[in-house]
Amino acid sequence: MSLHGKRKEIYKYEAPWTVYAMNWSVRPDKRFRLALGSFVEEYNNKVQLVGLEEESSEFVCRNTFDHPYPTTKIMWIPDTKGVYPDLLATSGDYLRIWRVGNDTETRLECLLNNNKNSDFCAPLTSFDWNEVDPNLLGTSSIDTTCTIWGLETGQVLGRVNLVSGHVKTQLIAHDKEVVILDVRVPCTPVARLNNHRACVNGIAWAPHSSCHICTAADDHQALIWDIQQMPRAIEDPILAYTAEGEINNVQWASTQPDWIAICYNNCLEILRV
Structure with a gap:
């Protein structure tokens, strides 16, 4: 019996440590595979690759490997x-690219470091992978620089220094409130989402709709909003889910828009929406 035949609404996985970073695989043959990163306050941390078994409808850990910080x-x-090799990228002290083989073997493909002439390492706060050209990745650093990398050569293709350390975006999570901006007129918010009662930790646009967004917070809530009525006030979410702990992250599956993943404490849950 297939997963969709059983019509289960929630699947849960418990890791051996607090889960913080996570991401859905988008490969067509790995529809319910996610990567999870540990949050342990020491040098030795872990990354796990987990997948949902069709027969048992349970998540299983396929592979665990070490990660610095x-x-x-x-x-x-x-x-x-x-069509490309099965690669996974992680950020921390550096940007690392990992090659995954049959889910059970993972090896470090390359380490991208733009501080080779210095003993100082400015930690990376985030990064993104170019969807049009997977050879390109961009990283943001705690030292307020953004770097563009060429994966094939491992070379820096460009670098930008941010004077204020801030970039104008369409979404800003400020404590308990999420502010939506029109980047053409960034000084005036077009909407404010303020139903959360604790710090907002994650935001995810719907991959199939420009009018839907999911927010997640320390109040245990994952809320889905319909913002198509902007600039009229948006008072309440259209869907709400209460987790068993403070939600650290939320990811909307880009190739499976019916599914959202959240993580809290040591748990991963995927929710059918």
């Missing part, structure tokens, strides 16, 4: 057709 972000290569 907690991962600030994890991302699978944006390869929806499965």
Whole structure:
């Protein structure tokens, strides 16, 4: 019986440590595979690759490998057709690219470091992988620089220094409130989402709709909003889910828009929406 035949609404996985970073695989043959990163306050941390078994409808750990420091972000290569090697990127002290073989073996493909002439390492706060050209990745650093990398050569292709350390975006999570901006007129918010009662930790746009967004917070709530009525006030979410702990992260599956993943404490849950 297939997963969709059983119509289960929630699947849960418990890791042996607090989960922080996570990401969905987008390969067509790995529809329910996610990567999870530990948050342990010491040098030795872990990354796990987990998958949902069709027969048992349970998550199982396929592979665990060591990672220096907690991962600030994890991302699978944006390869929806499965034509590139099965790669996984992580950020922390450096940007690392890992090659995955049959889910059970993972080896370090390359380490991208733009501080080779210095003993100082400015930790990376985040990164993104170019969906049009998977050879390109961009990283953001705690030292307020953004760097563009070429994966094939491992070379820096460009670097930007941010004077204020801030970038104008369409979404800003400020404590308990989420502010939505029109980047053409960034000084005036077009909407404010303020139903959370504790710090907002994660935001995810719907991959199939420009009018839907999911927010997650320390109040245990994951809320889905319909913002198509902007600039009229948006008072309440259209869906709400209460987890058993403070939600650290939320990811909307880009190739499976019916599914959202959240993590809290040592748990991963995927929710059908």
